[in-house]
Amino acid sequence: MSFLTHLEAVVNSVEGALACSVMGFDGIAVETHTKSSPEDIELQNTWVEYANVLSQMKSAAELLKTGEISEVSINTERLITLMRMVSPDYFLVLAMSPDGNYGKGRYVLRITAPKVKAEL
Amino acid sequence: MSFLTHLEAVVNSVEGALACSVMGFDGIAVETHTKSSPEDIELQNTWVEYANVLSQMKSAAELLKTGEISEVSINTERLITLMRMVSPDYFLVLAMSPDGNYGKGRYVLRITAPKVKAEL
Numbered sequence: 384m385s386f387l388t389h390l391e392a393v394v395n396s397v398e399g400a401l402a403c404s405v406m407g408f409d410g411i412a413v414e415t416h417t418k419s420s421p422e423d424i425e426l427q428n429t430w431v432e433y434a435n436v437l438s439q440m441k442s443a444a445e446l447l448k449t450g451e452i453s454e455v456s457i458n459t460e461r462l463i464t465l466m467r468m469v470s471p472d473y474f475l476v477l478a479m480s481p482d483g484n485y486g487k488g489r490y491v492l493r494i495t496a497p498k499v500k501a502e503l
Numbered sequence: 504m505s506f507l508t509h510l511e512a513v514v515n516s517v518e519g520a521l522a523c524s525v526m527g528f529d530g531i532a533v534e535t536h537t538k539s540s541p542e543d544i545e546l547q548n549t550w551v552e553y554a555n556v557l558s559q560m561k562s563a564a565e566l567l568k569t570g571e572i573s574e575v576s577i578n579t580e581r582l583i584t585l586m587r588m589v590s591p592d593y594f595l596v597l598a599m600s601p602d603g604n605y606g607k608g609r610y611v612l613r614i615t616a617p618k619v620k621a622e623l
Contacts, residue, residue: 395586436559
């Protein structure tokens with residue numbers, strides 16, 4: 384099974400999901416499945432910005448003794464973004480509309496992360 | 504009603520809640536109610552770091568056209584942190600243990616933010 388199959392499964396099983404991607408912390412997407420993109424919002428640019436923020440938090444976590452980061456969500460007026468760590472170098476990111484199923488999105492990313500990790 | 508009453512109400516109504524604070528984006532806490540602090544983790548230091556990250560995301564949001572940030576969560580092995588915007592200058596932050604009631608935490612912050620805003 385390829386990454387893409389997992390990403391499609393995530394997007395198809397979560398109400399309000401727009402796109403899902405496996406990304407490196409350098410902001411480069413390994414693979415992306417896009418169902419639809421909200422008008423005016425460049426998801427890739429947004430994810431690059433968020434990957435940058437995630438990298439900083441990863442570095443801070445050691446100093447702060449909070450343990451490794453497992454999940455981050457950033458919700459704005461027009462976009463819900465869920466991120467789930469896959470490995471020290473990669474994470475899953477799911478973009479959803481603001482009325483999307485947040486709980487289902489978290490759940491599906493949590494069960495998908497080990498599947499993606501097994502193929503890295 | 505003071506900020507502190509609201510913060511106590513948040514901590515007391517969410518299972519697994521450790522502490523709640525009204526913070527400025529400069530990382531300075533206006534008021535904090537702490538029920539318990541996890542061993543080794545300095546919540547204040549963690550929040551200062553997160554406030555810094557939040558500031559960056561606020562700046563990025565305009566460029567990215569995602570609309571204003573409403574809510575951010577950062578979950579690590581030892582700590583769940585929920586943040587909810589109150590005004591352009593202040594936000595609520597709630598620290599929870601990893602087995603805390605995440606959904607309840609989000610809900611309680613959402614209904615508490617307008618109450619805190621009314622007193623700013």
